[in-house]
Each structure stands twice: as structure tokens, then as C-alpha cells.
Amino acid sequence: MKGLPRGASFTMTHTQTKGETMCGIVGYTGTRQACEVLLEGLSRLEYRGYDSAGIAVQHGGAMEVICRTGRVSQLRSSVEAVGVPGTCGIGHTRWATHGRPSEANAHPHTSCDGRIAVVHNGIIENFNEIRERLAAAGHDLRSQTDSEVVAHLIEEAYPRACAKEGTDALVRAVADTVEQLSGSYALAVICDDEPDAIVCARKDSPLVVGMAEDGAYVASDVIAMLDATRDIVVLADGQIARCTPDALTCFARCGDDLRTFDAQTTHIDWDMDVAEKTGYPDFMLKEIHEQPRVIRDTLAGRLVGNSIQIDELQLTPEELNLIDRVYIIACGTSYHAGLIAKNLIEGWARIPCEVEVASEFRYRNPIITPTTLVVAVSQSGETADTLAAIRDARVKGARVFGITNVIGSPVAREADGVIYTKANKEIAVASTKSFLGQVVSLTLLALVLAQAKGKMTSGHIRQLYTELANTAELVERVLEDTTAIDEAAHACTDAASALFIGRGMGAAVAHEGALKLKEISYLHTESYAAGEMKHGPIALIDEGFPVIAIATRSAVYDKVVSNLQEARARGAVVVALATEGDEDIRAHADHVLFIPPVRDAFSPIVASVPLQLFARSVALARGCDVDQPRNLAKSVTVE
Numbered sequence: 001m002k003g004l005p006r007g008a009s010f011t012m013t014h015t016q017t018k019g020e021t022m023c024g025i026v027g028y029t030g031t032r033q034a035c036e037v038l039l040e041g042l043s044r045l046e047y048r049g050y051d052s053a054g055i056a057v058q059h060g061g062a063m064e065v066i067c068r069t070g071r072v073s074q075l076r077s078s079v080e081a082v083g084v085p086g087t088c089g090i091g092h093t094r095w096a097t098h099g100r101p102s103e104a105n106a107h108p109h110t111s112c113d114g115r116i117a118v119v120h121n122g123i124i125e126n127f128n129e130i131r132e133r134l135a136a137a138g139h140d141l142r143s144q145t146d147s148e149v150v151a152h153l154i155e156e157a158y159p160r161a162c163a164k165e166g167t168d169a170l171v172r173a174v175a176d177t178v179e180q181l182s183g184s185y186a187l188a189v190i191c192d193d194e195p196d197a198i199v200c201a202r203k204d205s206p207l208v209v210g211m212a213e214d215g216a217y218v219a220s221d222v223i224a225m226l227d228a229t230r231d232i233v234v235l236a237d238g239q240i241a242r243c244t245p246d247a248l249t250c251f252a253r254c255g256d257d258l259r260t261f262d263a264q265t266t267h268i269d270w271d272m273d274v275a276e277k278t279g280y281p282d283f284m285l286k287e288i289h290e291q292p293r294v295i296r297d298t299l300a301g302r303l304v305g306n307s308i309q310i311d312e313l314q315l316t317p318e319e320l321n322l323i324d325r326v327y328i329i330a331c332g333t334s335y336h337a338g339l340i341a342k343n344l345i346e347g348w349a350r351i352p353c354e355v356e357v358a359s360e361f362r363y364r365n366p367i368i369t370p371t372t373l374v375v376a377v378s379q380s381g382e383t384a385d386t387l388a389a390i391r392d393a394r395v396k397g398a399r400v401f402g403i404t405n406v407i408g409s410p411v412a413r414e415a416d417g418v419i420y421t422k423a424n425k426e427i428a429v430a431s432t433k434s435f436l437g438q439v440v441s442l443t444l445l446a447l448v449l450a451q452a453k454g455k456m457t458s459g460h461i462r463q464l465y466t467e468l469a470n471t472a473e474l475v476e477r478v479l480e481d482t483t484a485i486d487e488a489a490h491a492c493t494d495a496a497s498a499l500f501i502g503r504g505m506g507a508a509v510a511h512e513g514a515l516k517l518k519e520i521s522y523l524h525t526e527s528y529a530a531g532e533m534k535h536g537p538i539a540l541i542d543e544g545f546p547v548i549a550i551a552t553r554s555a556v557y558d559k560v561v562s563n564l565q566e567a568r569a570r571g572a573v574v575v576a577l578a579t580e581g582d583e584d585i586r587a588h589a590d591h592v593l594f595i596p597p598v599r600d601a602f603s604p605i606v607a608s609v610p611l612q613l614f615a616r617s618v619a620l621a622r623g624c625d626v627d628q629p630r631n632l633a634k635s636v637t638v639e
């Protein structure tokens, strides 16, 4: 059988699978006090998750370094207590990989003489051998990190670089150092001998630089510098930049030489509101409230005449018709979006669809033929396991389609086609609006496949699209009054554990509801297809045990009601998520969260929202930080 055409965008670099970009880098050199700029920038990066933070600031040819475990606010208190003057510096938030969270392991790391400071994102794969060599040469390595070796390598290279004519010594020393590294890195380096310069380099880990009126800014994520400039240079792999208060010079290797080049600037036109709470107490609540807008934006322009158009698929209706198997690969919340889509793709398009967590898919030998469509779903577009699974699937001959929220992310670059979920930047670590954007995008994909397979009339497609678009309004209604949600949350706050159950679409909603609750409230949760209750989980239930049942109107409604009755008979506190108008459900539940009537196929879009609010409410009552739950990072770029 004829296979599906392949895109030409694929590039595979082995080390990318190991790259770690969970940490955050900032740098500033200019006319302002650097510590203020650095602390502001680090606060902007907090959303990515971290366990320690630090800054190094230059002042009159001497370096002040302060690192703290915990929050940026703790670092700020220490900085303010001593006062750290100076107009050039670098900062870092660290998410521990090599070595536990501690002040010694926090960045910046310094050379033995303390004259060079370095912040690093990524993983230096050959750090053990470098470390041994440096230690044997008398270097005093004070941390357990891979990153520290970079400061010592630059220390070795700097005198050699000074002896050479031409390019600035720090640039040359950094260039010599990165030649010795394997793995991934984004680096920002300062040195007492060049007190107003920051030198940056990158490979497989993002780094951007930008010039503003008051100086030069460096960051691993543009959000850290958006207040100062929207015109940025995205460094490419292998490039080096030297930033001073009034100039940005970019270098690329040319044989043994370093040549300067004119860097291209990219204008960022995001609304700065994405990085602000705009009156909401936390980003999670703000992002939950953005969901009606996400649904509308994700759907905009998709119905043309009576058919759904996803031109980004770059497949003709005939080619789509050839697809005979779909795999959806993803992790965490994105995997749950896939579970919902499986029901739609199989139900509407009648194509067998498997949903698999990417970390499993990549290590087994799935059946892939040229007519297999692999759909990779990733909010960040950077998840290491999902990326590795994409690469494997492509090598095995599948057509790979990405669904992501981040323009130009690795998932977008490496897939043959991509749908962007239009959620805009998501700051809270727990995914809410991105999840809804994924579900809506996958629903569109299911409709396109059904259309291509001739399983639906155009009238049916239009009808479904109209109802799908209407979910935005239904979500708005859920958001109007959260009293019942807060009351139910109050009843579960002191529980040790909770069980989420549902059937069909409700099972996927239950899995996502349970994940949301556990990740932000640290309350242990389980989720099961309700039919599995009697096969084990019912043993958990005793007096006061919370059971959250997805009991919206559907073909399996009566079955779910039987399951929640069984739970209640054993003393469970039952929270039922039900359809408005279903007054009977009150007889079987302690708390009822109503959602407006909605077709079962679209019920997860509406039903997930009260569970997001429920999780947030429980987490707040338990004193948790809903935006930055412990141990979690926004982008999981390590295996």
C-alpha cells in the first residue's frame, strides 16, 4: 500500500534526548543595578520549577556570589540584607539533577580564584572525566554538579586566550571550553577581568539575548526579559554572544577561527499579560478562566463551508483516507487528552487508535507501517520522552503529527505537521488551559479523519463543530459560580487519599481530575474506570473516604450511579459531577457539582473545569502553592 508523504523538517541530534532545560538563566549588563534586574528575571522563570537560586554580580572588578536553596524570595531577602551593588551579573534557578538541592550545588559556580562565574542549563555528559582531570591538576571542585567544571575549564583557558591577539579573551576562553564539552549547554559567564561583559554560548538548550536602552539582557526563556525588550536574538547551536551595556556581538565558529556575524532579531508580540496575574490570586486560576478563549481561538477558522480544515496536516483527503492506525503518544495531562481523543477517533473515524505514554512507546516495538499516523501531544513541545518517541516513530516510517502550545518548539520542528493549541504561554506548572486546547485540537483531528473516511455527512460535521464551539459558553457558565465546588473541596481537604471514578469519557476525566488533585495538593489520589471498582479499589473505601464520580448524562450513566451507590454504602463521601437538571443524583451523593448539558463526546471539555477548580481549592486549603507544586517542573526535558 502507498505510504504517507514525509515532511523535510526532520533533524535528529542524539544529544537532544539528554538536554535539560528545566533550569533558568538570566543575565544583565547595563546602567541599572544588576541584582534588581536578575531577581526580577528569576521571578519570571519561577514557573518552570526549581529548588535553589543564585546570582553573581560584578562590582569594580570583584565578584559577589549569593546562592540560596528554596524560593527566589529567599534569595532576594539575602541579597537585600547585604546589598549587592554592580551593574553586570548573571543568575540562575536550578532544578536538581546532578547533586541534591543545596547552596554548594546552586549556580553560579565559580573558578578556584573566584574571578570567573558561570550559570549553566543542560547536562555535561563527560563531566566525570573532566572533573577527574581538573582535580588531578589541582582544581578545587566544591559542588557535586556537572556544571561546575565549566567555570574551571574557562579558568584554564583564559590565560591562553589572553595571550592570543584578536577576539576578546573571555569569548575565546568560552569557545575553547565548549569544544571540550559533550552534552547540552546554555551558558552565561562573567569574569572580573572584563567587568561589564557577559559571554553566552549554547548547544541544545535555549538561550536568547536582547538589547534594550538600558543595557543587554540574557535569558533562557524570553519571558524573563519581555519587560525590557521585545526584539531578541535567538542564539543557534554553536554560537557565542558577547554582551556589553551598549553592544551585542555574535560569533560563530569558522574552522579554528571565530567570526562575528550580524544576528537576526525576532520581534516578540505576546501580550505581556501572559506573565502577569492580572488581578487573579494565582496563575492557575487565571489560566482556568482563559479556557473559553482558548476553545474559541483553537477552533477559529477551522470550519470552511461544511468541512473541517487542518492544512497543517499537509495530507490530502486521499492520503488521510489511507491512515489505518493511529497512535497518540504523550505524557501526564497530555496523555489524558489522548485518552479522550481515542474515543472520538475510533467512534467517529473507525480507525484503531492506541494511546500510550511516550516513555513506554519509545522502548517497545510498536507496529508501525507507512500508513500509521503518530500524534505526539505536548504542551511544552520539549518533553524528552515525547521527542524521543517522535524520532523513533519517524525512523520506523510513521507520519508524525504534533499538537503543541509552543511555536517553534522541538515537537513542532520535528513533526511532519503541527497544530498549535492557542493556549498562549502557560505559567502554572499544572496544565489546565493547554489541556483544553489539546482536547479541542484532537477533536478537530478526529473530525478530519472521520470526514476523510466518509463516516460523516457534511451536515453532521457542521452540527458537531457548532456544538464543539458552544462548549466555550458552557465553560463560562461553570466558571460563574464555584460555591458547590469549594464546599466539596472543603469536605475533602483533610482526607489522606481520594478515588476518582468514571466510565467512557468520564474515565479519562477521572484520570485527569486525580492527577490535577495529587500534583498540586499532595493528596494521594487513585483513578479508575468505575467498572474496575469491584476488582480491587473498593477495598480502599471506609468511613469518610472521598470518591469523586463523573456521573454526567451518557449511555453509561446508570452504571456509574450503581458504582457510586456501592461506594456510599461503604461510608464514602461521594462528590458527583453531574448534568444540570439531574436532581435524582442528589439522593446518591454528598456533594453535587453540576455542569450544563453537553453531548458526551464533548463532556470532558466542560467536566474537566470543575475538577481543576476542585483541585485548586483543596490545594489552597491545604496551604499549597498551586502555581509551583513541589518537585515538578513545567518542561520535563530529561528522561
Ligand code: F6R
Binding pocket: 331, 332, 333, 334, 335, 377, 378, 379, 380, 381, 382, 383, 386, 429, 430, 431, 432, 515, 516, 519, 634, 635, 636
Ligand atoms: C500536569 C502536567 C504534566 C504534563 C506532562 C507532559 O498538570 O502538566 O503532567 O502534562 O509533563 O508535558 P508536555 O505536555 O509539555 O509534554
